[in-house]
Every structure is written in structure tokens, then in C-alpha cells.
Amino acid sequence: MAMLRVANCPSQDLALTNAAFVNAADDAFVPYAELGDLVLFVKPHPDVERGCVALNGVQRKLLRVSTGDALRCEPFTPPATQFDAAGMTLELEFTKLRAAADLNAAGRHEQVDAVQLAAILKRTFASQVFTVGQKAAVEYCGNNFLFTVNSVLVAGVQPGVTSLRALLTPATSFVFEAAHNSAIKISNQKTSTVNSNLFKTKEFSFEKLGIGGLDAQFENIFRRAFSSRVFPKSVVQRLGIQHVKGMLLHGPPGTGKTLIARQIGKMLNGKEPKIVNGPEVMSKYVGQSEENVRALFADAEAEYKAKGDDSDLHIIIFDEIDAVCKARGSTNSGTGVHDSIVNQLLTKIDGVDALNNILLIGMTNRRDMLDEAILRPGRLEVHIEIGLPDEAGRMQILKIHSSKMSENEFLGKDVNIADLARRTKNFSGAEIEGLVKSAVSFALARQVDFQNLSAMEIDEDNVKVQAADFERALGEVQPAFGASTGTFERCRLNGIISPGARFEKLHHTCRALVEQVRVSEKTPMLTCLLEGSAGSGKTALAATLAIGSEVSFMKL
Ligand SMILES: Nc1ncnc2c1ncn2[C@@H]1O[C@H](COP(=O)(O)OP(=O)(O)OP(=O)(O)O)[C@@H](O)[C@H]1O
Ligand SMILES: [Mg+2]
Known part of the structure; x- marks a missing residue:
């Protein structure tokens, strides 16, 4: 082991060679030496004193040393194979x-x-x-x-x-x-090289970002919106495709749309996406709403004018877009503000001088309210449904919202996350979060003496969220969407009794239909009419089917 004193590089020209220099007497370090994390090419130079190593500014900065410091230095022999x-x-x-x-x-x-x-x-x-x-x-x-x-x-x-x-x-x-x-x-x-620095990390974990159960949707989002942008222009031109400029995320409330909007920026390099909220854009002053929309696109427009197709991608996230893009003519406010805002958005993404450097992501829980025109190809053309999470998704979401307490050992050993995931059918992400909060409140309440709030002594280490707390929480938090199985149970109070073979056959056929919708990709929708005289058990049969169906969205 040898310590050498750090000196300055003998000349500017030599600094640009990226080599390190030593006195000829220290030739043990020639031609390679390991200094800190680096292996440098070392050459003798008469201007360098014995016992010194001359480094340029970049090298000193990397090694975090200044001239005069002692630095550990070892001769280095490159491996004979697998090193080129x-x-x-x-x-x-x-x-x-x-x-x-x-x-x-x-x-x-x-x-x-x-x-x-x-x-x-x-x-x-x-x-x-x-x-x-x-x-x-x-x-x-x-x-x-x-x-x-x-x-x-x-x-x-x-x-x-x-x-x-x-x-x-x-x-x-x-x-x-x-x-x-x-x-x-x-x-x-x-051209085979890709523009790999659009994303911050090559693989990101949604769980780390706190988004559960939406991996498949994310894959879709990235495939449709970003994959064409990762490739250089020449490839895209040869494929003859246009970038996707708009997409719509839709689904029931509380399923994580706004959460995605907040997290997308963390996955992308470069420009932070602009996030706006529909109602925020609306203004009661004449012309102000349109001005707000124009301002949203101003940066992208300026850069597109200056740099053309080399401009960076600008992402504009429009949360609750239904507030501004109501079907034209559908509002009777008489001002026509909505109409002109819709038109304005359309010209930016699809008009004569449309911008090619933007991606507009709209989010809504009322897709039916949107103006059809904005959903057509070339506009918000990719529609991705953010639905209620399935069991695996609910498990991920439960883990995300309970990870802090489990890290800090506040989560009781008897809490079975997998079991909770099974029992929270029809819960949205927000409701699962609500369930966890409710369970925590029961655990905290055990520590509080409500009769005597002033003389409270809290025993921090004894706060434990237990399975019983989750049981009580399940009684308190009910999913808003889809009837919970309870509603259906009420329709066939004592279960269902088979009156014979004809009923069995009918039941079997209906189950097959449900199964087809659930499993097959080709038939996402089927309708079925049960017909019969009053009191013959149509509702009871339907309820039985619903309870047995395992789908997470049911409405009566
Ligand atoms: N998939 C999920 N993973 C983790 N947490 C979730 C998920 N979905 C919802 N949540 C939790 O619920 C909260 C509310 O969800 P969010 O505001 O994103 O719903 P939304 O889809 O935008 O609803 P809305 O349509 O009413 O605007 C989030 O901040 C998050 O804590
Ligand atoms: Mg939202």
C-alpha cells in the first residue's frame, strides 16, 4: 500500500489526456493504478515530484481530494480476459x-x-x-x-x-x-440506438410509487403513449406512424386516477408534467377560461416553434376533464364557454398547426359526459379504464397503505392481508385506504380515555393495529360501487332451492354466460333477459348468479 500526495496536472494539454502523472522514480504505478474507485492510466513526467501523483481537476473532483492531500494508490493489472x-x-x-x-x-x-x-x-x-x-x-x-x-x-x-x-x-x-x-x-x-433517457430508471416499481394493482394499465399507458417516442425520429418516420397525442383514463371514483397523475412525473426524466384540474381552469370571467387553456400549451408551443421535432415532450395532465369538456351544446349556461374550450383543446392536438411535442392525458370518472369529438382518433384516442382492483390488486394496495405501520411494528401479527384482500370485493383503492385508516382509529381509540381527555397518557409502543380492528373497520367502511354481497343475499334470504331439472339447466346456462364474460376477452359484454311470471324466482336466480360470479362490480 502506498500513499501519494496529490499534485496539479503539469499542463492543460496533459489534463485533456485523462492520464495521471508520477515521477519516473515511482514507475511501480505505470501504466495503471487504482485510486479510490477509479483506475487511471499513469505516465511518468519530469515535472512531478517523487511521491506525488498529478491529477487534473475532473479527477480530483471525482476522487474528492485537493492538491496536497494524501491519496491511496495501488498498481493495477488489467485482467487478461473479459475486460475489453x-x-x-x-x-x-x-x-x-x-x-x-x-x-x-x-x-x-x-x-x-x-x-x-x-x-x-x-x-x-x-x-x-x-x-x-x-x-x-x-x-x-x-x-x-x-x-x-x-x-x-x-x-x-x-x-x-x-x-x-x-x-x-x-x-x-x-x-x-x-x-x-x-x-x-x-x-x-x-439508428438502432434508443433514446433511453426518457425514463428515469429503466425499471420502475409501481409499488414503490404507492400505486397498487394497476401494473397492466400502466404497461398499456406506456406502450401506447411512450414506446414510439423512445425511438429516434428516423425509425418512427420509416414506420410511418404518428405519436399518440392524447389519452383518457377513466373509471369509478377513488381508483387512483389522480394518484397516477401525481406520480407520472416521478417516472419521467426532464420536464415535469403540467397538472391541472378541470374546475380550476373554469373561470367566471369572460375569456379567462380560454386564456387558461392557452397558457397551458404556451411552453410547448414556444419550444415547438424553436426546435420543431427535436423539442422535448411536454406532458399535460388534465384531471377531471369532464368539467371542461362536456358535450358541446349540452350545457345550458348560454355562454358557450365549454364549447369554445373544447374547440381550443382540439386545435392544439389535432388542428392545422397542431403541436407534435405534447401528450395530453385526461382523467375522468364521467366518460359518458365527454364530448364525443374529443375522443376520436388523433385526439384523446387511447382510452384506458382504471377499474376497481381485483384481489391481487387489493392485496398490493393494502400492503402499500399498511407498509409504514408494518415497518414500524405497529401492525399486529394476527392481521392477515391476503384474507382482507379476499374480503374487500368491490372496494376501490380509496376505500381500501379508508379501511386501513378506520382500523388504525380503532387501535388508537384503545389508548384514549374519552372520559378524561386531559389526563391522557399515551403508550406509543403499545399501539398495535390488530385483526379485530380490521373486523370493526370492515363493518364501518362499505364500498360505494356495486352492491355488496349483502344486498344480494337479501334477495334470496334462505338460499336457493332447486325445483327441478329445468331450473338446473337454466342456472347452468346463466352461469356459463357469466363465466364467458369473466374469462373471455372477446365478449366483454352480454345481456340476458330472464322472463317468467311474478314470484317465480327471477330475482333470486340473478342474485345467486351475482354472488357466485367473483366479479368485482355488481349493481342491483
Ligand atoms: N390503486 C391504488 N393504489 C394505492 N392507493 C390508491 C389506489 N387507488 C386509490 N388509492 C388511494 O385513494 C386515494 C384517492 O384516489 P384518487 O384521488 O387517485 O382517485 P381518483 O380515481 O382520482 O378518483 P376521482 O375519479 O373521484 O377523481 C389516493 O390518494 C390513494 O391514497
Ligand atoms: Mg381524481
């Missing part, structure tokens, strides 16, 4: 933040040719070892750029597995990504 970099992804930015800010302010950008830059990198940094997270400066056409190694792919290692560090060779290929707001545009990049 097959590919690297590098993120580019200007070394001087001012440069980017000035260009951005002027609405301009610096063009970087991917093929030329790759050639420079190979010439300058051949045989250097790069570690993920490492940064280095490179000169391209008179500008200094800083690149960050985002990932490396080592030749010979199973494809798809990324490694921590690798040797840059003449065979290494590069994928460049411009950092957000960097005012850099990369051209001439092979």
Missing part, C-alpha cells in the same frame, strides 16, 4: 455550464457528430480503463465537453449484463446521450 469494452454509453455536457445556458437562452444548440466524436475518443483514450460513473473532458471542434460513463458492456460477457469497468479499445462502440438541457444535439448516431 464492447460498448459504452456516455452522457455529454459542456464543461462550462455557462456555454449551455447561453445557447439555451438563444434557443440554439451545438451539433455533435457521433462518428467523429467516437474517433476522437478512441484516439485520445485508447488503452485507458473506464469505470461507470467516471467523468472526463474531451475537446471536440474547439469546445470542451465533459462525458460521464453511464454504462459499459464488456466483450465476451453475456449480452445485456453491464459491468463496472472496462478497457477502451479500437473496437469499442459508443452510444452518446445528450444530458438534459445541455444544448447539445447528437447527430449521425446509429
Whole structure:
């Protein structure tokens, strides 16, 4: 083990080589040395004193040392196999933040040719070892750029597995990504590469975001709205497709639509989505509502004018869109405000000078109230139903809302989440949250002496939410949607008695119909009329079918 003193790099030109320099007497560290997390290429230089290692500013910043500090340094021998970099992804930015800010302010950008830059990198940094997270400066056409190694792919290692560090060779290929707001545009990049930095993390977990039971819907949202935007323009052009510019999330109240709106921004890189709420946009002053809608699109419009198809994606989330997009002519307020707002929205997404850089996501629990025109292809064309959660979904939601208390050991051991999920049929996400809150309130109430609120002593460690609390909560919180099985039970008070073979056959046929709707994708809807004289048991049969059906939405 050796400690070397950190010195400054002998010259600016040498700083750009990304090598470290030592005195010829310290040649044990030549050609590679491990310093902190990094492996650097080391060369002897006469201007460096014995016992010193000269590092440039970027390296010192990465290693968190200043000149004069002692730094641990070990000779490094590159592994003989599986160490050549097959590919690297590098993120580019200007070394001087001012440069980017000035260009951005002027609405301009610096063009970087991917093929030329790759050639420079190979010439300058051949045989250097790069570690993920490492940064280095490179000169391209008179500008200094800083690149960050985002990932490396080592030749010979199973494809798809990324490694921590690798040797840059003449065979290494590069994928460049411009950092957000960097005012850099990369051209001439092979079209097979994807614009992978639209999303923050490559795999996100909805459970971590606190959204339960909506994985399938999310997959749909992302496939329909974002997959075409991840690919470079050239691919999309060759496929001859148009990006989806609008989508509608609809479903009963409390199923998590607003929650999705709040969380979508956390999954995406770059611009925060604009979230507005229908009633908020409406104004009682003449023209103000239209102005509000116009303002919503102003940023997207400005950027589209300046950058055209290279503009970033602007996401506008319109919660409770039914408040503004009521069917035209349906309101008799006489002002025509709704009509002109609908028209305004339509021109932005589908008009003559429509914007191509926006995604409008509308949310509503009253899809039937919306103007048909706004739901047509090219407009809010993708409709995704956010329905009541199924059993697995309810389980996830219960876990999300009880995770804090279970982490902190406030959740009793006798609470069976799976059992609760089974018994909360027809509950929406919000109602499940309400159920948990109610159970907690029962647990807390046990600690409180309501007769004597002033002399209260709370024993924090003894607060435990137990199965019995959830039992009482189940009695208190009732699902608003679909009749609960109780209502149906009342329709066949003593169960159902089979009067004979004809009834059996009928019952069997009806069950088959229910099963068909439940299982098959092709028949989402079936209607059936039970006909018979008064008191023959039509309602009782229907109730029996409903109770046995396992579907989570029933209405009587
Ligand atoms: N799928 C879910 N996962 C986790 N929590 C949920 C889920 N659905 C609802 N909730 C809880 O219920 C609350 C209310 O839901 P939210 O406001 O998103 O419903 P909504 O669909 O927008 O209803 P509305 O149609 O009435 O506007 C959320 O803040 C969240 O705590
Ligand atoms: Mg809502």
C-alpha cells in the first residue's frame, strides 16, 4: 500500500489526456493504478515530484481530494480476459455550464457528430480503463465537453449484463446521450440506438410509487403513449406512424386516477408534467377560461416553434376533464364557454398547426359526459379504464397503505392481508385506504380515555393495529360501487332451492354466460333477459348468479 500526495496536472494539454502523472522514480504505478474507485492510466513526467501523483481537476473532483492531500494508490493489472469494452454509453455536457445556458437562452444548440466524436475518443483514450460513473473532458471542434460513463458492456460477457469497468479499445462502440438541457444535439448516431433517457430508471416499481394493482394499465399507458417516442425520429418516420397525442383514463371514483397523475412525473426524466384540474381552469370571467387553456400549451408551443421535432415532450395532465369538456351544446349556461374550450383543446392536438411535442392525458370518472369529438382518433384516442382492483390488486394496495405501520411494528401479527384482500370485493383503492385508516382509529381509540381527555397518557409502543380492528373497520367502511354481497343475499334470504331439472339447466346456462364474460376477452359484454311470471324466482336466480360470479362490480 502506498500513499501519494496529490499534485496539479503539469499542463492543460496533459489534463485533456485523462492520464495521471508520477515521477519516473515511482514507475511501480505505470501504466495503471487504482485510486479510490477509479483506475487511471499513469505516465511518468519530469515535472512531478517523487511521491506525488498529478491529477487534473475532473479527477480530483471525482476522487474528492485537493492538491496536497494524501491519496491511496495501488498498481493495477488489467485482467487478461473479459475486460475489453464492447460498448459504452456516455452522457455529454459542456464543461462550462455557462456555454449551455447561453445557447439555451438563444434557443440554439451545438451539433455533435457521433462518428467523429467516437474517433476522437478512441484516439485520445485508447488503452485507458473506464469505470461507470467516471467523468472526463474531451475537446471536440474547439469546445470542451465533459462525458460521464453511464454504462459499459464488456466483450465476451453475456449480452445485456453491464459491468463496472472496462478497457477502451479500437473496437469499442459508443452510444452518446445528450444530458438534459445541455444544448447539445447528437447527430449521425446509429439508428438502432434508443433514446433511453426518457425514463428515469429503466425499471420502475409501481409499488414503490404507492400505486397498487394497476401494473397492466400502466404497461398499456406506456406502450401506447411512450414506446414510439423512445425511438429516434428516423425509425418512427420509416414506420410511418404518428405519436399518440392524447389519452383518457377513466373509471369509478377513488381508483387512483389522480394518484397516477401525481406520480407520472416521478417516472419521467426532464420536464415535469403540467397538472391541472378541470374546475380550476373554469373561470367566471369572460375569456379567462380560454386564456387558461392557452397558457397551458404556451411552453410547448414556444419550444415547438424553436426546435420543431427535436423539442422535448411536454406532458399535460388534465384531471377531471369532464368539467371542461362536456358535450358541446349540452350545457345550458348560454355562454358557450365549454364549447369554445373544447374547440381550443382540439386545435392544439389535432388542428392545422397542431403541436407534435405534447401528450395530453385526461382523467375522468364521467366518460359518458365527454364530448364525443374529443375522443376520436388523433385526439384523446387511447382510452384506458382504471377499474376497481381485483384481489391481487387489493392485496398490493393494502400492503402499500399498511407498509409504514408494518415497518414500524405497529401492525399486529394476527392481521392477515391476503384474507382482507379476499374480503374487500368491490372496494376501490380509496376505500381500501379508508379501511386501513378506520382500523388504525380503532387501535388508537384503545389508548384514549374519552372520559378524561386531559389526563391522557399515551403508550406509543403499545399501539398495535390488530385483526379485530380490521373486523370493526370492515363493518364501518362499505364500498360505494356495486352492491355488496349483502344486498344480494337479501334477495334470496334462505338460499336457493332447486325445483327441478329445468331450473338446473337454466342456472347452468346463466352461469356459463357469466363465466364467458369473466374469462373471455372477446365478449366483454352480454345481456340476458330472464322472463317468467311474478314470484317465480327471477330475482333470486340473478342474485345467486351475482354472488357466485367473483366479479368485482355488481349493481342491483
Ligand atoms: N390503486 C391504488 N393504489 C394505492 N392507493 C390508491 C389506489 N387507488 C386509490 N388509492 C388511494 O385513494 C386515494 C384517492 O384516489 P384518487 O384521488 O387517485 O382517485 P381518483 O380515481 O382520482 O378518483 P376521482 O375519479 O373521484 O377523481 C389516493 O390518494 C390513494 O391514497
Ligand atoms: Mg381524481
